[in-house]
Amino acid sequence: MKNLFAALLLVLLLILSSNVYSEKEKPNGRERSDSIKESKILIKQERSPLQKNNYLIDFSDYEEGSIDEWLKNKGFKFEQAAEDRKKLDLDVDEGALILEAKTRLRGFIVNDSLEPRKYSGVRVEWGVVKYPRGASYEAKVNNEAIQILIFFGYEKISSGHLVLPNSPYFIGLFLGRHDMPYKAYKGRYYQEGGRFVCMGNPLPGETIISEFDLIYAFKRYFQRDEVPNITGVALVMDTTSSGDDGRAVAFVNRIEFFE
Numbered sequence: 001m002k003n004l005f006a007a008l009l010l011v012l013l014l015i016l017s018s019n020v021y022s023e024k025e026k027p028n029g030r031e032r033s034d035s036i037k038e039s040k041i042l043i044k045q046e047r048s049p050l051q052k053n054n055y056l057i058d059f060s061d062y063e064e065g066s067i068d069e070w071l072k073n074k075g076f077k078f079e080q081a082a083e084d085r086k087k088l089d090l091d092v093d094e095g096a097l098i099l100e101a102k103t104r105l106r107g108f109i110v111n112d113s114l115e116p117r118k119y120s121g122v123r124v125e126w127g128v129v130k131y132p133r134g135a136s137y138e139a140k141v142n143n144e145a146i147q148i149l150i151f152f153g154y155e156k157i158s159s160g161h162l163v164l165p166n167s168p169y170f171i172g173l174f175l176g177r178h179d180m181p182y183k184a185y186k187g188r189y190y191q192e193g194g195r196f197v198c199m200g201n202p203l204p205g206e207t208i209i210s211e212f213d214l215i216y217a218f219k220r221y222f223q224r225d226e227v228p229n230i231t232g233v234a235l236v237m238d239t240t241s242s243g244d245d246g247r248a249v250a251f252v253n254r255i256e257f258f259e
Contacts, residue, residue: 053258053259054256054257054258054259055114055117055119055256055257056254056255056256056257057074057111057233057254057255057256058253058254059092059095059096059097059252059253059254060095060096060253060254062092062097067090067091067092067097068090070092071090071097071109074111075111075112075113075114076109076110076111076235077109077110077111077112078107078108078109078110079107079108079109079110080105080106080107080108081105081106081107081237082107082108082109082237083107086102087101087102087103087105087107088100088101088102088105088107088237089102093251095253096126096207096251096252096253097251097252097253098129098249098250098251099145099146099235099237099249099250099251099252100247100248100249101132101145101237101239101246101247101248101249102247103239103245103246103247104239104240104241104242104245104246105237105238105239105240105246106236106237106238106239106240107236107237107238108234108235108236109234109235109236110232110233110234110235111232111233111234112231112232114230114231114232114233116153116229116230116231117229117230117257118227118228118229118230118259119214119230119257119258119259120213120214120215120258120259121211121212121213121214121215121257121258122148122150122173122211122212122214122255122256122257122258123209123210123211123212123255123256123258124148124173124199124209124210124212124252124254124255124256125207125208125209125252125253125254126146126175126207126208126210126250126251126252126253127175127202127205127206127207127208127250127251128145128146128175128177128202128204128248128249128250128251129145129204129205129249129250129251130145130204130247130248130249131145131176131177131204131248132144132145132239132242132243132244132246132247132248133242133243133244133247134241134242134243135176135177135178135239135241135242135248136176136177136178136179137174137176137179137185137196137198138178138179138180139178141241141242142185142187142196142238142241143238143239143240143241143242144174144175144176144236144237144238145175145237145239145248145249145250146174146175146235146236146237146250146251146252147172147173147174147196147235147236147237147238148172148173148174148233148234148235148236148252148255149170149171149172149173149233149234149236150170150171150172150173150214150230150232150233151168151169151170151230151231151232151233151234152168152169152170152171152218152227152228152229152230152231153168153169153228153229153231154168154228154231155168155169155228156168157169157190157192157193158192158193159189159190160189160190160191160192161189164189164190167190167193167194168193168228168231169193169194169218169222169228170190170193170194170195171194171195171196171197171214171217171218171221172194172195172196172197172236173197173199173210173212174196174197174198174199175198175199175200175201175202175250176198176201177201178201179198179201180198181198181199181200181201182197182198182199183197183198184196184197184217184221185197185198192222193222195217195221197212197217199212207251207253214227214230215227230257233255235252237250
């Protein structure tokens with residue numbers, strides 16, 4: 001599994017540094033905290049109860065101590081800029097994990113401890129406080145304040161390039177200020193096995209709950225009758241091509257996979 005995700009991260013670096021094509025079909029700490037807190041009041045009652053066979057990654061149980069160690073205990077590990085707190089700062093406030101890009105960066109917080117299972121969908125509670133300036137998949141500036149990458153199975157799908165390694169299927173869900181909700185995008189490479197989907201354009205500081213039908217989307221994007229098990233998930237922040245020195249702030253409260 002470790003070797004698999006080491007290879008996947010190499011693949012993702014190549015994917016996220018490429019242009020994308022559409023498919024037809026800095027606030028201060030007090031401002032950041034207040035904006036997240038206000039939106040919580042509106043969303044508390046919208047959370048659905050956890051079902052027995054669901055898998056929940058919950059960021060509301062932090063109490064004290066090292067945030068890095070707390071995340072590691074949840075099965076996460078840090079790759080690229082996510083290892084450097086001078087570049088990617090992590091905080092917890094109002095039950096949310098907050099990611100703050102202090103410079104242009106690309107960071108991965110990867111969880112490969114999931115027991116492979118077939119889930120029908122995913123529900124994410126999240127938001128953006130500050131979008132990366134100029135980021136837009138429509139404009140081929142494929143940056144985002146937050147993206148959740150979901151990996152399917154272990155079968156290696158062609159990268160579409162002789163030199164680039166093949167990769168398992170993946171779908172990336174992101175929040176974008178200027179992109180069309182539920183519009184899927186292809187990368188320059190990995191077009192057979194990868195898609196990036198905008199899940200909405202929340203106002204800065206607004207908390208939203210996004211639901212995504214993994215079974216339907218997988219079959220539609222990849223023209224497959226069988227959907228592989230979910231084998232991993234990663235939080236990604238990419239501001240490498242953004243203005244304002246790449247500064248951005250996003251947060252996530254929980255990620256729930258359901259049958």
